[in-house]
Amino acid sequence: MPNDDAxxxxxxxxxxxxxxxxxxxxxxxxxxxxxxxxxSARDSLASMTAASEGHAATLAAAQADAARHQxxxxxxxxxxSHGLTDPDLVDAAAWAHGRLPEEGRVPLDEALTAWTAxxxxxxxxxxxxxxxxxxxxxxxxxxxxxxxxPSPGGRNHAVxxxxxxxxxxxxxxxxxxxxAAIAEFDANR
Numbered sequence: 001m002p003n004d005d006a007x008x009x010x011x012x013x014x015x016x017x018x019x020x021x022x023x024x025x026x027x028x029x030x031x032x033x034x035x036x037x038x039x040s041a042r043d044s045l046a047s048m049t050a051a052s053e054g055h056a057a058t059l060a061a062a063q064a065d066a067a068r069h070q071x072x073x074x075x076x077x078x079x080x081s082h083g084l085t086d087p088d089l090v091d092a093a094a095w096a097h098g099r100l101p102e103e104g105r106v107p108l109d110e111a112l113t114a115w116t117a118x119x120x121x122x123x124x125x126x127x128x129x130x131x132x133x134x135x136x137x138x139x140x141x142x143x144x145x146x147x148x149x150p151s152p153g154g155r156n157h158a159v160x161x162x163x164x165x166x167x168x169x170x171x172x173x174x175x176x177x178x179x180a181a182i183a184e185f186d187a188n189r
Contacts, residue, residue: 075093084130096126112130
């Protein structure tokens with residue numbers, strides 16, 4: 001009967017030992033490769049994160065710029081619907097609207113509608129441009145406008161409109177009128 005206290009034979013054949021050691025060495029090599037890949041991926045991720053943050057900042061700036069342009073377009077559209085298309089008048093209308101008290105301030109389009117209906121309540125800078133037929137004189141009285149009609153054949157017209165109507169269908173008359181218009185243009189330049 002064998003002795004239970006005797007040590008067991010735990011010897012490992014050399015081939016098995018060498019195979020086990022090779023697997024351990026291969027595993028350590030693979031761990032080193034994976035560590036290098038992880039470091040590379042971490043660096044790549046850091047550069048991508050920086051790039052995405054840069055793109056996010058660019059996007060935020062573009063969105064702010066787009067909102068500013070949308071506000072400017074809405075202002076222009078409101079002013080244009082009331083006949084104010086000159087950029088200085090659009091700026092003046094926006095400035096006048098911005099000076100209204102914030103509490104109870106109506107949108108620009110409604111303010112322009114009210115100012116057009118009652119030009120005397122409009123800001124002074126806009127009164128002459130709101131389509132009213134009268135402007136306030138310095139003394140507080142209303143002075144009517146007296147627009148002068150354009151004079152045919154005057155400095156604004158090289159050829160009187162009546163001459164053009166008479167020349168319709170007559171090529172020689174049209175050529176003569178064209179030559180006269182060019183001569184008058186050259187003389188007034």
